[in-house]
Amino acid sequence: MSTTIGIVVFPDVQLLDVAGPLDVLNGVDGIAVRLIGRTVESVKPDGLANITLTPDETLVEACPDVLLVPGGDGIRYLLEDDVALDDLARIGAAARFVTSVCTGSLVLGAAGLLRGYRASTHWRYLELLRLAGATPSDDRVVRDRNRITSGGVTAGIDFGLALVAELQGPDAAKERQLMMQYDPQPPFAAGNPRGAPFHIVEELSTRTQANYERRAALLRARNLIDDLP
Numbered sequence: 646m647s648t649t650i651g652i653v654v655f656p657d658v659q660l661l662d663v664a665g666p667l668d669v670l671n672g673v674d675g676i677a678v679r680l681i682g683r684t685v686e687s688v689k690p691d692g693l694a695n696i697t698l699t700p701d702e703t704l705v706e707a708c709p710d711v712l713l714v715p716g717g718d719g720i721r722y723l724l725e726d727d728v729a730l731d732d733l734a735r736i737g738a739a740a741r742f743v744t745s746v747c748t749g750s751l752v753l754g755a756a757g758l759l760r761g762y763r764a765s766t767h768w769r770y771l772e773l774l775r776l777a778g779a780t781p782s783d784d785r786v787v788r789d790r791n792r793i794t795s796g797g798v799t800a801g802i803d804f805g806l807a808l809v810a811e812l813q814g815p816d817a818a819k820e821r822q823l824m825m826q827y828d829p830q831p832p833f834a835a836g837n838p839r840g841a842p843f844h845i846v847e848e849l850s851t852r853t854q855a856n857y858e859r860r861a862a863l864l865r866a867r868n869l870i871d872d873l874p
Contacts, residue, residue, distance in 0.1 A: 654700055670809065
């Protein structure tokens, strides 16, 4: 019997947040991946006009064993959609695992699925998890009971391997990693704010401040915790 992974897709989703774990999971026996949308109409990932993702089923229909919410600029559509958040809360309550890549954890938080859990997200938005009652962690992949969340964008590959290890065992994950030749050797030590040059961290933080504030406002509007930071 296969394990069904339901990946939520939406307009302006970050493509690698979907493609990273999808490429890991899609090559493993006993795992079936389905795309879930607000509707079954195709959506375009963020900034990629010539690529579309077509959901297999809607949030209303979906009942996956593992719920996976990716991130991207388009999370604003979900953060503003009470019906979609209610659907995600229902799916998450029945799922074996509730998971996310990048800022998808903010959506899980807005759906009330991270209250009291440790969780990760893109480094720039990590503190916003507190607005959902979660405890932020800057670990690349965070497992807290049946919640598995990961950091920004490329961490989706690490997340996918961690999930395979959870579902099929470490050897299955190692085999998939070797098949993908996933052996990252980045040209710069700038993939984390702890190691990136200070001026680059500051410049990027400034450019993303407006987006940070918009997302904070949407999470605050959900009234997810009693004492808001």
